[in-house]
Amino acid sequence: SYELTQPPSVSVSPGQTARITCSGDALPKQYAYWYQQKPGQAPVLVIYKDSERPSGIPERFSGSSSGTTVTLTISGVQAEDEADYYCQSADSSGTSHVVFGGGTKLTVL
Amino acid sequence: QVQLVQSGAEVKKPGASVKVSCKASGYTFTSYGISWVRQAPGQGLEWMGWISAYNGNTNYAQKLQGRVTMTTDTSTSTAYMELRSLRSDDTAVYYCARGYCTNGVCYPAFDIWGQGTMVTVSS
Numbered sequence: 071s072y073e074l075t076q077p078p079s080v081s082v083s084p085g086q087t088a089r090i091t092c093s094g095d096a097l098p099k100q101y102a103y104w105y106q107q108k109p110g111q112a113p114v115l116v117i118y119k120d121s122e123r124p125s126g127i128p129e130r131f132s133g134s135s136s137g138t139t140v141t142l143t144i145s146g147v148q149a150e151d152e153a154d155y156y157c158q159s160a161d162s163s164g165t166s167h168v169v170f171g172g173g174t175k176l177t178v179l
Numbered sequence: 180q181v182q183l184v185q186s187g188a189e190v191k192k193p194g195a196s197v198k199v200s201c202k203a204s205g206y207t208f209t210s211y212g213i214s215w216v217r218q219a220p221g222q223g224l225e226w227m228g229w230i231s232a233y234n235g236n237t238n239y240a241q242k243l244q245g246r247v248t249m250t251t252d253t254s255t256s257t258a259y260m261e262l263r264s265l266r267s268d269d270t271a272v273y274y275c276a277r278g279y280c281t282n283g284v285c286y287p288a289f290d291i292w293g294q295g296t297m298v299t300v301s302s
Contacts, residue, residue, distance in 0.1 A: 103279075105289075112274055112293065113274075113292060114292075115279060118279060119286060158226075165241075166287065167226070167238070168229070169226065170216075
């Protein structure tokens, strides 16, 4: 089955830039989406269609895509950005099945 | 406001079934699909499947085919997810989530989530 691979953890100091990667063979053909999840809460969509921000999401969140890797970038990281981040895409085999990456814990030092 | 409100926590024995509800409000229910996503304790997100609230079409994750059924009741704007033959590894928080549509285009992503329903499977 199709998989998306993320690093388990990323650490960054406040004010610095955090980059979280997600790799998958179908990413050149399918858009990627990113979610932020804080403990005890439901996920929140922060990036759609590789690089677009839903309304209400701060500009410091951005996304990019290059080949089989997509990247979530958080500029000027704040303490409140500490959370788990999940990438998500869809299978390109025609099933339209959704797949999530394993998640990345962002720690703000 | 737009929201999805789920039913309360459940405790089930192995082999039993569970049915979780997800009531939508604040938008036209039949204009969006609903997916179900679960999260085992301390683990990541797992997509379970999708249902069109417009016509009831479904698409289930291969892993759960045969054990899961998703339905909707348009008269009450409620989606349901039933999981049968429960096992201990089905213990998880179950979320319903609305498909994301913007500028007339719908994407396989989710912008509104329910609060989650904890399902515990234990003998």
